[in-house]
Amino acid sequence: MGACLRRAVLERLFHNLLAGGIGYALLLYVAASAWLEKAPVAGWQRRVAVGAVVVVAALWIVRSGEMGFQLRDTAWDYRVEWTDRFEELGAKQEQTDVLQQMKTAALTRTPADPRRDPAWTYLLWERRFRRSVAPPPH
Secondary structure, three states: OOHHHHHHHHHHHHHHOHHHOHHHHHHHHHHHHHHHHHOOOOOHHHHHHHHHHHHHHHHHHHHHHHHHHHHHHHHHHHHHHHOOOOOOOOOOOOOOHHHHHHHHHHHOOOOOOHHHOOHHHHHHOOOOOOOOOOOOOO
16 A cells, blocks of 8 residues: 555544544554555564554454443443432432433333343453342342
8 A cells, every 4th residue: 555545544534434433443454554564574573563463453352342341331321320310310300301301212222231241241341330140130
């Protein structure tokens, strides 16, 4: 990939995709491909460069997995705000139409309870809730 094309790709990514997170992955791909183009064809330096790319890719996969669990934790947290903590957060206030719409939207579907996730998810990633081994209520 030529230097002009690489710069154009980087500029496009920076302006359009970085806010969504996809741009960062693509930017990392462009940087890694440029770095590997300049690496020696054979020898220990090439193996170190490829090893570094493999390590970064593996860590990216772990990060992606954690983001999924963080989103689930956030969904559960929002539900708990509308159910268990609703009284202490100001349920006695006037219930406006907007507030009722927000509550209805939050309670339409019940997300999976993150406290019942496998134990390994609590060892590998930072979680908002403590793990519960109690059986689910019937």
